[in-house]
Structure formats: structure tokens, C-alpha cells
Amino acid sequence: MKRIALFVLTNLAVMVVLSIALKVFGIDRALAQEGLNYGTLLAFSAVFGFGGAIISLLISKPMARWSTGARVIDGSEGTTERWLVQTVRTLAERAGIGMPDVAVYDGAPNAFATGAFKNSALVAVSTGLLQSMSPDEVEAVLGHEVAHVANGDMVTLTLIQGVLNTFVIFLARVVGTFVDRAVFRSERGTGPGYYITVLVLEIVFAVLASIIVAWFSRRREFRADRGSAEYLGSPQPMQRALARLGGVEPSALPEAMRAFGITDRPGWMALFSSHPPIEQRIAALQSLQR
Numbered sequence: 001m002k003r004i005a006l007f008v009l010t011n012l013a014v015m016v017v018l019s020i021a022l023k024v025f026g027i028d029r030a031l032a033q034e035g036l037n038y039g040t041l042l043a044f045s046a047v048f049g050f051g052g053a054i055i056s057l058l059i060s061k062p063m064a065r066w067s068t069g070a071r072v073i074d075g076s077e078g079t080t081e082r083w084l085v086q087t088v089r090t091l092a093e094r095a096g097i098g099m100p101d102v103a104v105y106d107g108a109p110n111a112f113a114t115g116a117f118k119n120s121a122l123v124a125v126s127t128g129l130l131q132s133m134s135p136d137e138v139e140a141v142l143g144h145e146v147a148h149v150a151n152g153d154m155v156t157l158t159l160i161q162g163v164l165n166t167f168v169i170f171l172a173r174v175v176g177t178f179v180d181r182a183v184f185r186s187e188r189g190t191g192p193g194y195y196i197t198v199l200v201l202e203i204v205f206a207v208l209a210s211i212i213v214a215w216f217s218r219r220r221e222f223r224a225d226r227g228s229a230e231y232l233g234s235p236q237p238m239q240r241a242l243a244r245l246g247g248v249e250p251s252a253l254p255e256a257m258r259a260f261g262i263t264d265r266p267g268w269m270a271l272f273s274s275h276p277p278i279e280q281r282i283a284a285l286q287s288l289q290r
Helices: 006-024 029-033 038-058 060-068 079-095 127-132 135-150 155-184 192-232 238-245 277-289
Strands: 071-073 099-105 111-114 122-126
Touching: 038 060, 038 071, 038 155, 060 099, 060 111, 060 122, 079 099, 079 135, 079 192, 099 127, 099 238, 111 135, 122 127, 122 135, 127 135, 135 155, 135 192, 155 192, 192 238, 192 277, 238 277
Parallel strands: 099 122
Antiparallel strands: 071 099, 111 122
16 A cells, blocks of 8 residues: 655655756766767666666665654564464465565554565555554455555556656656757757756656656556455455545554555645545445445
């Protein structure tokens, strides 16, 4: 269960750092001075676009632990922790993946899963979720997170983000060159108009790209709900867990972890919401039961 994104924000941060590095080392200037070779620019954009997404993926586990204060457990800490670890192990076996790290963090009801590889992921739940839900509801939530891992959602998101990053970098520089030459009358596309336009458009295009990422995230939530129902042999525990979540204030996960939590905000921010409304998710599970 996931929200908008440690992954997305980390990726954006990496993109900003890379963009600054391009300017500091004069790579942007060299590209512009040589004129626009679209093939070279596209290849350049792909390297840096996918580079940012892949780096974000590879550091997702330590970033998740750091941003939420999650503590990895092994089951020796107490009865609840032992039950959590054993439940995740059972679900992982049913899903056919390696045993994820299991973590607990302080906060209102929420959970997330992250990690670059199916066989070395991280599944974390909040203390609020453990305290507010029955064991079968917690198991359903864990099943949902394990389904995200088994479905390879993080890798798929990385590929989508990499493609979007590529076009953000590419289009920003194409438009930046045009604006610099047409508006500021620079001969080789290296005037201030180029750098200002590229910076502004990278931000604007990145925001637009996040709408596409959020749309994909909403689609995968239904699939993860179905996965939980399959692992538990019934959709009812997940229905009850979602219904309970609909009546409580979800944990305010750090913005960086929102693509990987349980619930999301409704309203005018719907385009940026990484989760469909809980009512729709419950209805989809009820259709499975029928």
C-alpha cells in the first residue's frame, strides 16, 4: 500500500543534483553550443533520466528507514514482533518471494513496502496500525504490502519514472534552446534565457510527470488488494482493514514515503493521489467475493 513517494521525491532530488552538476561542469553549455543534435540529446537525457530513477530505487530502503524512523525487527523483541515476522514470512512464501526485512515505526495507522529487489525488500507497519486493527486485518495489510513486492511495483515504477525523467530533461532543453534563440536572440542557445527556461520547465514537467506516476500507482493498488485476498484466501479481511482505515486519520507519512503507504487524500488533489478512494477499493474486493 503506497502513497506519493519517497521514491518520487528522492528521484526529483537526484534530478536536481544532476541538473546542477550538468551546469557546474559545463555539459549543458557544451550541448547547447554544439547545436541541437536530437539523437545525442535523447541519449544524454535517457542516461541521466534513468540514472536518477535507478539511484532512487537502490537507496529506497535506507531512505525509508531514515525518513520514518522505522526499526527493523527479527522477532526476538516480543510476542507482537515475533507474530509480525512469522506472518510476513508466511505471506512471502505464498507470494514466492524472499523474506523481506520487517520494521515497525511510531505513528498513526499506516504501512509501506519498498526495496529494489523482490527477494530483499522492506515491509514496515506503524504502531498505530498494530494497535487499532485486529490480527487478521493487520495480516491483510501485510499481504497487500507483500503483493506490491511480488508484483514488482517498485521496478515498474522505476521504469515509468525513468521514461518520464528522460522526456523532462529532453523537452526542457529543446524548448529552452528555442526560447533562447527566438526570444533572447542568442545565436547558439547558451544565453540566460536557455538556463532559466530549462530550470522552470524541468520543474513544471516534473510536476506533470508526477500525475502520470500517481495514475499508475492508483491502478496497482487494486492489484495489491487482490493479492492480499489471494494470500489470505478471502477478500473480507482486507475489506475490514480498508473500512477501518476510512474511519481514522491515516499516518502523515513523510512526503518522501507517500507512494508507499496505505491511504491518500481525496479532493482537488485527486490527480496527484497515488491511491483510489477507499470506497472504490472495497467495492472491487466485494466484486471478487461475489
